[in-house]
Amino acid sequence: MVLTGAVRMSITGYSRRRVLGATVAGVATTALSGCGLFDDEPAPPEQPDPLQPLLDEAVALAASYDRAVAAQPGLASRLTPLAEDHRTHAAEISRLIGKTPPSAGPSASPPVGAPAETIATLRSAEQAAQKSAVALCRAAPAERAALIGSIAASRATHAEALR
Template sequence: MTGSVRMSDSGHTRRRVLGASGALAGLVTLSGCGLFDDDPEPAPAPDALQPLLDEALTLAAAHTRVALAQPALAAKLTPLAEAHRAHAVELARVIGTTLPSGGAAPSAATTGADTAAALRKSEQAAQKTAAAACRSAPAERAALVGSIAAARASHAEALR
């Protein structure tokens, strides 16, 4: 009773026909799930450290601008700008991105916002951003983010 039953003269058995139709039904089901869709994958969410990287680059540029416009402050501001650039390099490495190319040097032209007092306020705001990021960072990133928060706090004090 379990012998193969021929469906026709073509040599196909009932099991072979049912197996093929089951496989076809499975493919149709999978194609409905998006397995064979040609739609591109959605862009990945930006890395949580990206705002810190952006701030580091912005702070470095601001310090450099003020140092160029006010040479008397250059000895104080240049090391701070270099520290922000070092933070940016390390953050980019951790994120897995490349830094934008330097291109042109910062302009010596300043605005009313480009003063040591304005830099201090920027450092204080950036320190808060880094401290918040440190609280939510995974363990392997917390030390880096914590050291950046501490550096920004010390920069704000150096600008008093």
Template sequence: MVLTDLVHGGDEKDETPNGVRRRAVLALGAVVLAGAGASGCGLLDHEPAEPPPPDPLQPLADDAVRLAGLHRAAASDFPERAAVLTPIAEAHDAHAKELARVMATAAPSPAASASASAAAGSVEDAVEALRVAEKAAYESAVQACLKAPNHRAALVGSIAAARATHLEALK
């Protein structure tokens, strides 16, 4: 449209009210383009890029990594309970991996949680500490499931339910 006007708009026509309006439109377009160019440069050259907001599932993934480490440490300290604790640690690993997949972030390595320590004297104290951690993580997962968009509800719901079964398994 603008190009057509430039090509076909002769001198005679430019003296008409329509011609004046065309020139005004062209001038306005130039100002808008200049403004857009300037603000684009400003974004690129002077302002740091805004980091994307964290995914609402990130705290759930962080919990999973932390809990995996706690269970692995307890299984190492109390081998007699490893038959229950190791599958729970592996479930948390699987949760962390699946959450990373749906958030499209890098999957955490199991080693990331290796430094966790149960630091509890008796097996009863260690299991009780795990129960407290699982209960808090279950409640976080329930809230996350209630807020989750439909396409994430089943995954987050399964994770909440799994954490509840860990509480049962730790009885």
């Protein structure tokens, strides 16, 4: 004799299929709710890397040197190596934070004035950028401090070269 009736669980009175189906549905709901499918809140915006201001300064300083050279070509031999240093810094920072090195973008009008005024303006910009790099170096994790310290030292050297 073959029994073809539904098999009932002992105390609850539910079939194995019903219990198994409910268990699978519960696990699936838990998994989906954990992956954010049912979340109404948007993901928080990605925080910029703490080295982004250092990158922005490097790009701005290189552009300042380029504008100065365009306005006063006689300063090119003195200023071009300094601009190249800043472009190298920007490329290295970009690599470290996983970004494409930014371009200088549209350049503003070149500075006008005597070469001495241009040099003084660039020296002031280097000194300000060096101070911000030192402050960032003090707060940076060890694996980034060497690069930031090197950039700060380079900026200090640039300021001295512009005396």
